Amino acid sequence: MKKTVRMLFSLTLAGLFLLQGCGGKQDTEASFVPKYDKEAEFSLTVAGSYSNFESLEAEFERFYEYYPNASLQYVAMDDYNNVISGALVNSEPPDIFMTAGWMMGNDAYKGVFDACEVLSDPSLGIDCSCIRESLIRTTGSGDIVMLPIFTTSYGMLVNMDIFEKEGLKVPTDFKEFTEVCAKLKAAGYSSPVMGAVKSSGAGLFNAFSYPMYAYDVIRNSDKIEALNALEPAAGELMRPALQRLREFIDSGCVDVAKCAAEITDDYNSVIMRFFEGDVPMVLGTGDVVSGTAKRESKSDAFSQHPFKYRFFIAPSGDDGGYFINSVNICFSVNKNSRNLDMSNEFMRFLISRKELGNMAGLKRLITPTDDFSLDAVYSALDGVSEDRCFSDKQTGLSDPAVWQFRAAAYAVGNGKMTVDEAVARYGSISGE
Numbered sequence: 001m002k003k004t005v006r007m008l009f010s011l012t013l014a015g016l017f018l019l020q021g022c023g024g025k026q027d028t029e030a031s032f033v034p035k036y037d038k039e040a041e042f043s044l045t046v047a048g049s050y051s052n053f054e055s056l057e058a059e060f061e062r063f064y065e066y067y068p069n070a071s072l073q074y075v076a077m078d079d080y081n082n083v084i085s086g087a088l089v090n091s092e093p094p095d096i097f098m099t100a101g102w103m104m105g106n107d108a109y110k111g112v113f114d115a116c117e118v119l120s121d122p123s124l125g126i127d128c129s130c131i132r133e134s135l136i137r138t139t140g141s142g143d144i145v146m147l148p149i150f151t152t153s154y155g156m157l158v159n160m161d162i163f164e165k166e167g168l169k170v171p172t173d174f175k176e177f178t179e180v181c182a183k184l185k186a187a188g189y190s191s192p193v194m195g196a197v198k199s200s201g202a203g204l205f206n207a208f209s210y211p212m213y214a215y216d217v218i219r220n221s222d223k224i225e226a227l228n229a230l231e232p233a234a235g236e237l238m239r240p241a242l243q244r245l246r247e248f249i250d251s252g253c254v255d256v257a258k259c260a261a262e263i264t265d266d267y268n269s270v271i272m273r274f275f276e277g278d279v280p281m282v283l284g285t286g287d288v289v290s291g292t293a294k295r296e297s298k299s300d301a302f303s304q305h306p307f308k309y310r311f312f313i314a315p316s317g318d319d320g321g322y323f324i325n326s327v328n329i330c331f332s333v334n335k336n337s338r339n340l341d342m343s344n345e346f347m348r349f350l351i352s353r354k355e356l357g358n359m360a361g362l363k364r365l366i367t368p369t370d371d372f373s374l375d376a377v378y379s380a381l382d383g384v385s386e387d388r389c390f391s392d393k394q395t396g397l398s399d400p401a402v403w404q405f406r407a408a409a410y411a412v413g414n415g416k417m418t419v420d421e422a423v424a425r426y427g428s429i430s431g432e
Contacts, residue, residue: 036067040069044096044342047084052076060072070342072346094334097332098331101146112332116333117343118145119144119332120143125348126344126351128351130353131148131370147347148368150359150368153323155283155284155321157310166187172315177248189279190255191254192280193283194279195284196270197263199409201406203266203406209242211313211322215317217396218394224396230401232427239423271295277302286378289365310377313384321388324390325391328365361375408423
């Protein structure tokens with residue numbers, strides 16, 4: 001049996017790509033049919049930033065069922081962002097490599113995109129119809145040169161066993177949210193919602209309120225230029241989301257002091273606290289969910305008393321929550337690959353609901369396809385209304401503008417600023 005080879009180095013890339021639109025299961029797609037001789041012998045290298053990539057290696061093994069004489073390996077590169085351009089022109093360049101939406105249009109990565117195969121070329125037979133259209137970025141000439149592999153989102157992990165035990169339904173709007181939290185408190189759960197008291201994207205304040213803010217920004221696109229210029233007057237647009245955040249905290253849904261005392265970071269600590277089994281809901285991101293599978297066995301509490309859990313959008317709005325997604329990574333093919341036909345063949349194999357769903361399920365991230373039902377943890381996302389689904393990219397916000405909201409949410413959430421003070425100080429709010 002062929003075995004994948006991993007050259008493990010440390011990594012620093014966090015590729016983000018943004019999505020809009022929610023899903024809906026489509027017609028069953030046709031099974032993969034190889035284009036080339038099954039006995040063909042070839043090798044391919046996929047380069048990326050993940051220190052390990054078990055879900056991709058599982059796809060290598062599945063690909064060997066069609067091409068048993070193939071040899072595929074994943075290579076993790078140190079300082080990926082800075083070395084990938086050089087790697088593509090060295091004597092042994094990767095055949096497939098990770099890319100990200102933020103790289104496109106950046107002069108520093110011109111060489112990277114010059115090396116990209118046009119994956120939308122009809123002759124390649126790569127069917128992108130299983131991927132949500134809004135996820136796919138194109139060049140100025142309309143070519144597709146990268147395809148999303150994993151996505152993530154803001155939301156909350158829910159202990160389904162607690163809800164079943166207490167006879168409650170997962171809330172779908174803010175009124176229901178506060179009512180459910182009141183019932184949970186009455187049942188003995190001192191902080192029905194928990195999360196990391198951090199100013200990061202995965203921090204509980206941002207995870208709850210940023211999707212609502214982003215939705216408001218999209219509906220007020222004439223304010224985006226002022227927001228990106230960090231003009232103080234533009235801070236008024238933060239008011240509705242910050243007011244809702246304050247209302248959320250004042251309602252007693254979350255005990256901020258308890259969260260600060262018991263959760264020390266926005267990833268491992270959040271997961272391990274949730275696995276204690278006495279927290280109905282924790283706020284965070286899909287990246288937090290991605291770490292749950294490997295930590296189930298590391299939690300004595302969860303090992304002894306396992307429970308069902310699922311990921312939902314946080315119901316911050318009067319009419320429901322907001323589904324805002326970002327892509328973790330994309331794959332591109334090196335058009336100068338010495339095995340270009342087979343590189344494109346592997347991509348043709350990989351880009352399908354089934355294979356992308358398999359990968360996302362193993363990594364426990366959100367699939368980029370139009371079928372959330374492939375993973376029970378994320379299956380609730382299939383029911384989100386189309387008009388409440390959008391991409392961060394649609395906001396047009398610059399990183400500094402996004403960071404200002406995070407800092408404002410952190411200050412308001414901690415009681416360090418009133419909503420009025422945070423709004424007035426837009427453009428000059430510092431983080432933790």
